[in-house]
Amino acid sequence: MKLPRPSDRIDTLTQLRNLKMARSAHAYVRGSTVQFYDWLHSQSGRRLPSGPAVWICGDCHAGNLGPTGDLKGRIDIHIRDLDQTVIGNPAHDLVRLGLSLATAARSSDLPGVVTARMLEEMMQGYAQAFEQSDDEEPERPAQVKAGMRTAVRRTWKHLARERIERVRPSIPLGKHFWPLSREEKTAVRKLCASDDIHTLVTSLKGRSPEDRVELLDSAYWVKGCSSLGLLRYAVLMAVGEGDDQEFCLLDVKEAIAAAAPRTARASMPRDNARRVVEGARHLSPGLGNRMVAVRMLDHGFFVRELLPQDMKLELDELSEQEARRAAGYLARVVGHAHARQMDLSTRAAWIEELQLHRSETLDAPSWLWSNVIQLVGSHEQGYLAHCRRYALEH
Structure with a gap:
């Protein structure tokens, strides 16, 4: 499969959304x-x-x-x-x-x-x-x-097989993951070095704020249906060292203005990423507390670590x-x-x-x-x- 260049993604994603x-x-x-x-x-x-x-x-x-x-x-x-x-x-x-x-x-x-x-x-x-x-x-x-x-019953191995098709710490490019531009790689690297991301990935039960956090790999993520065409990245990270090291997969998704009608004069964050996180903390606190709003590439993004237990009901x-x-x-x-x-x-x-x-x-x-x-x-x-x-x- 010939993977599209970052500048050519939109046409391919539009065709995929229409097919779905x-x-x-x-x-x-x-x-x-x-x-x-x-x-x-x-x-x-x-x-x-x-x-x-x-x-x-x-x-x-x-x-x-x-x-x-x-x-x-x-x-x-x-x-x-x-x-x-x-x-x-x-x-x-x-x-x-x-x-x-x-x-x-x-x-x-x-x-x-x-x-x-x-x-x-x-x-x-x-x-x-x-x-x-x-x-x-x-x-x-x-x-x-x-x-x-x-x-x-799900573990990291299940998540890895489902999302990245292997348990080794890398993201294979192909149908679901596409290469990043140089600018995107630089932005992701800077994001993952931030205090916000360190706090996010070390907040899960069993991890320590003192744990070392390392970026292992990243890719553009072809995921969803109505959201295809938005900027979305999969980021693979390591937490801890030695025998205690764990891997985690971050979903970094662009936040855009909501099309859903809102109550007039309602007090909401103007930044769309902060709006998503705030809404999540009211509607699904367990999930919202695992999310953080960030700025990257002049866009707002919300980030969460994907857990093996996060699933869609069919x-x-x-x-x-x-x-x-x-x-x-x-x-x-x-x-x-x-x-x-x-x-x-x-x-x-x-x-x-x-x-x-x-x-x-x-x-x-x-x-x-x-x-x-x-x-x-x-x-x-x-x-x-x-x-x-x-x-x-x-």
């Missing part, structure tokens, strides 16, 4: 965030319930939730991708999650009535999060349990029962992330607002159902149009 989005309607939904935000600015999007101004994920699809580890080695299911986080309306996360779950159901060839029941379970799970503390752990659905079991080939349980569980995770930012009276008022506009037979508000159906239709149309353009170009 053409593979399935669910992949198209994950990669077409701007279409969702455009809808939020439409008349229908503006008629959503107006919730309290809290940090929201902003791109709350099912693939952005999954197992994550914290600094003390604990593992749980959290929101794990926060590029679009803003202080905004929590209803936006609910509609985005509902759209994602409905598309997953269609990809699993489940009947429409199951989608209706999934949205019902979703709203019940979300409301339950406001009645429970973070310490109360509901029973996990089968696919979530399987993901957690895998996460708990909701493929769902049965009817699994689909309903997954919807309730994931919505509960999002509910906890929202609820921890509200006092008791605000929680009660928000849940009361969400109880409105329900039918006698379906325990999900009509605004959620009607808007998800509208979005499923528009995204299905957008997906087919995308596939036609892709076919004509190839």
